[in-house]
Each structure stands twice: as C-alpha cells, then as structure tokens.
Amino acid sequence: MAEPPVLIRQDEVEGLLHYKDLIPRLEVALGKFSKLDSAEVIQPVRTTVPLQKYNGFLGLMPAYLVHEDILCTKLVCFYKRESGSTLPSTQATVLLFDPEYGNVKAVSMPMIIEQWPLDLLMPAKSEVLTILGAGHQALSHYNVFTETFSFKEVRVWSRRKETAERFAQSTQGHVTVWESVEEAVNGADVIVTVTGASEPVLFGQWVKPGAHVAAVGACRPDWRELDDVLMRQAKVYVDSREGAVAESGDIILSGAKVFAELGEVLNGTRPALREKTTVFKSLGMGIQDAVSAKLVFEQWKNKH
Numbered sequence: 558m559a560e561p562p563v564l565i566r567q568d569e570v571e572g573l574l575h576y577k578d579l580i581p582r583l584e585v586a587l588g589k590f591s592k593l594d595s596a597e598v599i600q601p602v603r604t605t606v607p608l609q610k611y612n613g614f615l616g617l618m619p620a621y622l623v624h625e626d627i628l629c630t631k632l633v634c635f636y637k638r639e640s641g642s643t644l645p646s647t648q649a650t651v652l653l654f655d656p657e658y659g660n661v662k663a664v665s666m667p668m669i670i671e672q673w674p675l676d677l678l679m680p681a682k683s684e685v686l687t688i689l690g691a692g693h694q695a696l697s698h699y700n701v702f703t704e705t706f707s708f709k710e711v712r713v714w715s716r717r718k719e720t721a722e723r724f725a726q727s728t729q730g731h732v733t734v735w736e737s738v739e740e741a742v743n744g745a746d747v748i749v750t751v752t753g754a755s756e757p758v759l760f761g762q763w764v765k766p767g768a769h770v771a772a773v774g775a776c777r778p779d780w781r782e783l784d785d786v787l788m789r790q791a792k793v794y795v796d797s798r799e800g801a802v803a804e805s806g807d808i809i810l811s812g813a814k815v816f817a818e819l820g821e822v823l824n825g826t827r828p829a830l831r832e833k834t835t836v837f838k839s840l841g842m843g844i845q846d847a848v849s850a851k852l853v854f855e856q857w858k859n860k861h
C-alpha cells in the first residue's frame with residue numbers, strides 16, 4: 558500500500574528551497590517546455606473556474622515532466638481584493654504524485670516565485686530596482702532579485718502608502734517608498750509589477766529606454782498592469798505563448814506581439830535583446846511548481 562502523503566508547511570518550504578538550487582532546474586524545465594516536445598513536458602494551459610461570488614478564480618495547473626518523472630498539480634485560488642481587505646489574494650497548494658502508482662506523495666504550500674532575475678534581459682548595468690505593489694509577491698520577488706544581484710537602490714510603490722511603508726520596514730535591505738509610480742520608476746533599470754490591478758498602473762512614457770519590466774500580476778484576459786505604449790514599444794517575452802494569448806490582458810488587449818518564450822532564449826533559438834526595453838510577462842507555469850515540489854520533497858526526505 559502507498560504511504561500517506563506528507564504535508565510540508567510553508568515555513569518548512571521556505572527553509573528547504575534555495576534559489577541557487579532551484580533556478581538552474583527551472584531554466585532546464587523551461588527550455589524543454591519551449592521545444593514543444595510532448596515526449597518531454599506536458600503542461601496544458603491552466604483550467605480556470607470562476608468564483609464570481611468572491612471575485613476570484615480557482616486555477617488548476619497540472620504538469621508532467623516525462624524524463625524526470627515528476628507529476629504534479631498546483632491548485633491556486635486567486636482573487637481581486639478591495640483596497641484595505643485583509644484576505645489573502647493568492648492561496649495555493651501543490652500536490653506531488655508518484656506517477657507510477659498514482660498516489661499523492663507530498664502536499665506542500667508553494668513558495669511562489671514565478672520570475673527570477675533574468676540577467677539575460679536586464680540591462681547590463683542594472684542599478685535601480687523598482688517594485689510596484691507591496692504584497693506577498695512583492696516580498697518574494699524582492700528577496701530573489703536582491704539575493705541574486707546587488708542593486709544600488711531599491712524602491713517601492715503601492716496604491717496605499719502605509720502598505721509600502723510596512724513593506725520597506727520588513728525587508729532586509731534599505732528600500733525607499735515612493736508616492737507615485739511615475740517618480741518610482743523614473744530612471745529604474747528593472748521594474749517588477751506585482752499588483753492586483755486590472756487597469757494599467759505602469760505607462761510606457763515613464764519607462765527608461767532599455768529597462769526591463771518583470772510583469773507578474775494581471776493574470777486574466779481582461780486585467781492589465783501595463784499600458785499599450787509600453788506593450789507595443791517593448792520586446793515582449795513570455796513563459797508560455799499559449800498561456801499568454803489565452804490569459805494575459807496586457808498582451809491580448811494591447812495587441813502586442815510575443816517576441817519569444819523564455820525557454821526559447823534559454824535554448825538559444827531566440828535572442829535576448831537586453832539593450833532594448835523588454836517586458837517578461839509571466840502567468841505561472843505548472844512545470845515550475847513541479848520542479849520546485851520535487852526539490853522540496855527531496856530536501857524534506859534528506860532531513861527526515
């Protein structure tokens with residue numbers, strides 16, 4: 558009989574998962590995904606169930622990495638919350654299966670980082686990082702970006718100043734709080750957008766030519782964080798073309814063309830045009846959670 562699944566709590570996940578181990582594995586998985594070879598990676602576009610009553614969605618994100626034999630699904634509820642709401646806007650659970658037997662081996666709460674610093678797309682000299690939004694994703698992206706690179710200056714903006722101030726107090730390094738997006742992004746080399754916005758908050762006219770925008774929020778076809786000018790003037794990279802044209806309001810509503818998948822850049826089949834203004838629009842990939850879950854489970858087993 559199969560063992561019952563182990564439950565790995567979020568605080569344990571945080572202790573077990575290290576970016577330096579995770580990122581190279583994520584890059585390999587994304588490279589395989591972009592080869593469009595279903596003998597290697599199977600990841601259908603997320604199925605989304607609307608929760609109209611609560612202004613949210615349940616997303617089902619299964620993935621199978623064939624050679625690594627990792628079968629996994631993430632179940633993620635995400636919501637559009639009113640300003641001042643204390644309810645979480647994203648709640649996710651990851652199930653890691655034994656693909657042969659079919660049982661669940663581990664249940665864990667993911668540490669969601671859908672974007673990691675893409676030095677390939679960032680300007681060669683990246684000194685100023687601006688984060689728009691000050692919630693959970695803001696903190697995890699602050700951590701991964703500042704652990705991987707040394708920025709001279711880190712700035713944050715949020716629609717409520719007190720949230721941005723709380724964020725700045727919670728970070729390891731010094732972060733300055735800005736009252737307007739326009740000022741916060743002025744001269745920034747890297748801009749991370751992690752808001753719950755459904756209308757653009759970042760406008761192309763404010764973005765320094767050659768900057769890199771890591772766009773994480775706006776995961777619905779009618780939600781946006783970036784305006785048409787930015788979307789049309791930038792080279793747009795995505796995690797999955799199929800996902801982007803189905804789910805990204807920034808891409809669908811602006812009519813912007815997708816230049817490349819990140820996996821194509823990693824495979825060397827499309828160039829990383831870091832001297833141009835670049836947008837990397839991520840929507841979340843089941844394979845990323847699969848790779849993370851496998852790593853967490855391996856580390857957990859080593860400790861128990």
Ligand SMILES: NC(=O)C1=CN([C@@H]2O[C@H](COP(=O)(O)OP(=O)(O)OC[C@H]3O[C@@H](n4cnc5c(N)ncnc54)[C@H](O)[C@@H]3O)[C@@H](O)[C@H]2O)C=CC1
Nearest residue numbers: 646671690691692693694752753754773774775839840841
């Ligand atoms: N690309 C991906 O794979 C993932 C995307 N997300 C998305 O990232 C975004 C942020 O998620 P969390 O940090 O978990 O949320 P959160 O609720 O912890 O933080 C959201 C931040 O955005 C701000 N915000 C909310 N509505 C806004 C609006 N209309 N205009 C400007 N700012 C607004 C809030 O004040 C807060 O600072 C959400 O849209 C979420 O769906 C979350 C997980 C993964």
Ligand SMILES: O=C([O-])C1=[NH+]CCC1
Nearest residue numbers: 633635776840841842
């Ligand atoms: O991958 C993910 O967890 C999500 N993507 C959009 C909202 C949540």
